[in-house]
Amino acid sequence: MEQAQNGRRLAVLVGCNYPDTRNELHGCYNDVLAMKELLKSERFGFEEDNIEIMTDKHGSSNMPTGVNIKKALSKMIDQAKPGDVLIFHYSGHGTLIDLNKSGHLYKKKKEEAIVPTDFNMITNLDFRNLVNRLPKGATFTIISDSCHSGGLIDKEKEQIGPSSDNNTTPEDVLSQKKKSKNIQFETVLEHLSSLTNINTQDMGTHLLEIFGADASIRFREPNLEDAFKPLKEDEGILLSGCQANETSADIEEDGGKRSYGAFSNAIQIVLKENPGPLSNRELVIKARNILNKQHIEQHPCLYCSDENANSTFLSQA
Template identity: 55%
Template sequence: MEMRKRLATLVGCNYPGTRNELRGCVNDVEAMKDLLVERFGFDAADIVVLTDRPGSQVLPTGANVRRALGHMVDRAEPNDVLFFHFSGHGTLVPAARPHNGHHHRDEAIVPCDFNLITDVDFRDLVDRLPKDATFTMLSDSCHSGGLIDDEKEQIGPANSPISDRRRRPTRRQPKYIPYESVFSHLISLSGLTSPHVADHLSAIFGPDASPKFIKGAPLHHGDDNGILLSGCQANETSADMSAGEVDGTERKAFGAFSNAVQMVARGWEEREAASYREVVERAREVLRDQGFEQHPCLYCNDENAGKPFLMMDGK
C-alpha cells in the first residue's frame, strides 16, 4: 500500500516583550515536531514551524499562518494526513450571524500581529480538502472549543460531565486575550474611530484579514474531514505553565494541553492505535490528575472520532 503523505504546520506564539507574553508556546511546537517525526512518521521536510522566538526569520503573523496553511492544503492529495498545532492566545469575537436569534461570540486564535484567524478561516480550509484527506487541528489556546465552524461536538460541554480537580497548579497563566483588549489594540494600530472590528482589520491588514469580518460566514452543510482537538471548552481558558519543577522533574515552560497530548502519545505501546476520542479522553485524565481546570474537547464527524489519531497504525 502506498504511504500517504503527512504534512504539518506548527505555530507557537509567546508574544515576547508585550503585556500578553507567554512562556511555553514555542516549546510546545518544538516538542510537537519531535513527536511527529519520532512517533508518527512525519518527514521533517514536510513540517513547517512558525514561532516568534527572537531571531525567527518568518514570524507567525496572520498572513504567514494563513499562507502556510493554504500551501499545506494545496499540496494535499486524496487520503493525505494534515496536522495543524497552534499554541498561543485565543479570544472570542462577535459572531458573523446570530444563533437561535441571539448574537454571540465565536472563537479565534491570535497570531503575533493580532490579525485574527477565526473559525470561518478553518472551515474554509477544511472545505478545500481533497477527497478523504483529513485536517487535524490541535489548538492549545483559550476558548478553543468550536474553532472549526459547524463541526460536530463529540466530547464537550453538551455530552461530558465536569470532573473534580485534585489540586490546583501554580505558575500558570491563561492563554486568553479579552476581545475588548484585542479591539483596543486594533484601534491603536488603525487610527480609526469605527465601532466595527472589520473596518480596523481591513485598514491594517487589507486582503489578509479574515473573511469572517469582510464577507461573513458561509453556510456549511454535511460531514467533512476536519478534526478539532481543543485545549478547553469555548467558555474556558487553557493554561500556560512557567518553567519549574513538575511532578518532581525540572521542566521548561509548556502549555498544559500540548503537554498532556504529548504525554499520552509517548505513553502508548508501539503497536497501539488510539482513536481521536481516546486521545482527548486520556488528555482529560492527565489534566485532571495534574489539577488543571480545563476540559479538552473533540469536534469531528462520527466516523473520524473512532479513527486512529494521525493514522498512527499506518492505514
C-alpha cells in the same frame, strides 16, 4: 476515516509567545518543538522537510502573522492528495470575538479565533473554509492549545464537549505558575484602535483598515456565512484545548525552568503512556483526565465526524 499509510504526512506547527508584550506567554515554543519530535518519531513517520515551524522568537525568519499562517495552511491544503494526513498544531493566545458589539449585523453573536503575533485573527469561518477545500480521502487534524478553542472549525460536529464528564480524582502536582492564553476582546480592540486611530468598537473595521484583503473571511464577507457550510461529513478533526467558554493555561514549573501549554503537555503524556494506537476520542478523554488530576480547570473537546472520532489519531499504523 482510516487512511492508507503510503500517503504523505504534512504539518504546520505554530507557537506564539508574544515576547516583550504584556500578553507574553512562555511555553508555546516548547510545545511546537515537542510536537515536531513526536511527529518525526517512527510512530507517526513525518519527514523533516514536510514539517513547517513558525514562531515569533526574536530573529525568526518565518513569523506567525495571520497572513503567513493562512498561507502555510493554504499551501498544505492545496498540495494535499487522497490518503494524505495533515496536521496544524497551534499554541498561543485565543479570543472570543464579540460580534454583538460590532456595527454590522452578523448571524452569530460570538466567534472563536486564534490570535497570531500581529493580531490578524484567524476565525472559525476561516478554518471551515480550509476544511471545505480538503480533497476527499485526506484528513486535516487541528490541535489548538488556546483559549476559547472549542468549535474552532465552524459547524463541526461535537463529539466530546461541555456535557462530557471526568471521573478521575485530582492529585497533588508540582508548584506551578499558570497564565491564561486568553486575550480579552477589549484588549484586542484597544490594540487595533491604536493602529487605526478610528473610534469604533467594530472589530472588522479595524482589521480591514490594517490588513485589507488579508483579514479574516468573517469580516471581508460577513454575509456569506452560508457559503462556507459543510456540504457533507468532512475530514476535519479538531482537538481543542478547552471549551468555547473556557481558557487554556500556559504553565511554568520550577521557577520557570520548564514551560509548556497544559493541553499540549497532556497530549505528550498520553501518547508516551500509551504507545499503541489511540483513537481521537480516546486521546481527548485521556488528556481531560490528566488535566483534571493536575487541577487544571479546562476541558479539552473533540469535534469531527462520528467515523473520525473513532479513527486512530494521525492514522498511526
